[in-house]
Amino acid sequence: MKLSRILSNQDGISRKRANALIAAGRVTVDGTPCRSSAREVDRFSSVALDGEIIQAADTPHYLMLHKPAGYLSATVDTVHPTALDLIAPALRPELHIAGRLDRASTGLLILTNDGQWSRQLTEPKVKIPKVYHVITEQPISAETSKRFAEGLWFEYEQLRTSPAQLEQLGPREARVTIYEGRYHQIKRMFHAVGNRVTALHRERMGQLMLEADLNPGAYRSLTAREIDSVRQTGPAGF
Numbered sequence: 613m614k615l616s617r618i619l620s621n622q623d624g625i626s627r628k629r630a631n632a633l634i635a636a637g638r639v640t641v642d643g644t645p646c647r648s649s650a651r652e653v654d655r656f657s658s659v660a661l662d663g664e665i666i667q668a669a670d671t672p673h674y675l676m677l678h679k680p681a682g683y684l685s686a687t688v689d690t691v692h693p694t695a696l697d698l699i700a701p702a703l704r705p706e707l708h709i710a711g712r713l714d715r716a717s718t719g720l721l722i723l724t725n726d727g728q729w730s731r732q733l734t735e736p737k738v739k740i741p742k743v744y745h746v747i748t749e750q751p752i753s754a755e756t757s758k759r760f761a762e763g764l765w766f767e768y769e770q771l772r773t774s775p776a777q778l779e780q781l782g783p784r785e786a787r788v789t790i791y792e793g794r795y796h797q798i799k800r801m802f803h804a805v806g807n808r809v810t811a812l813h814r815e816r817m818g819q820l821m822l823e824a825d826l827n828p829g830a831y832r833s834l835t836a837r838e839i840d841s842v843r844q845t846g847p848a849g850f
């Protein structure tokens with residue numbers, strides 16, 4: 613939200629007065645005077661007028677969870693356990709999931725309360741690479757990698773998937789990189805070439821790599837470098 617708007621949301625401060633207070637240097641953002649009414653300020657920054665806090669900063673949270681099979685990528689469910697059940701209760705109400713995994717899928721799941729940051733991670737236009745380890749029912753045919761690279765037509769969304777890469781690791785085992793996160797995308801891609809996914813594990817999203825010693829069900833906070841890697845992601849995903 614613009615700084616002038618945060619001020620003018622206060623009782624008795626008109627938009628005109630807000631601009632005048634900001635121009636006079638009486639308003640600080642995170643303790644530093646800001647004279648730009650147009651400055652975008654999110655809820656993770658504090659705003660003060662003449663030293664008096666009018667917006668307290670919320671604490672941002674960025675977590676990496678090793679999702680076990682059987683957990684829903686949802687915040688609440690009456691039937692199945694959810695990924696949020698694995699997180700400390702005090703944090704749960706604030707968090708959302710940045711890029712879901714199906715209930716049977718395992719691996720890297722990111723949770724945060726920073727919507728702007730998570731959009732950068734999941735927005736198909738940004739084209740962050742998502743890397744999956746896949747086991748299939750049938751042997752993976754020679755033409756699968758070509759078909760994935762060409763993109764596959766998804767009738768429901770009326771779109772062609774972005775070119776994806778398949779690295780064959782065994783007759784029924786591959787590492788697949790996609791750049792979107794459409795509903796059941798990997799399963800539907802294999803289905804489109806006459807195969808079926810029997811196990812799916814997400815290893816990486818952009819530069820966020822599932823930590824090898826994070827056991828299923830365990831989580832940790834992202835490092836400052838990991839958080840920034842998402843902010844700095846350009847259109848190529850790196």
Ligand code: URA
Pocket residue numbers: 712713714715717795796797798799800812
């Ligand atoms: N694609 C799928 O089909 N399932 C997932 O959980 C993630 C990607």
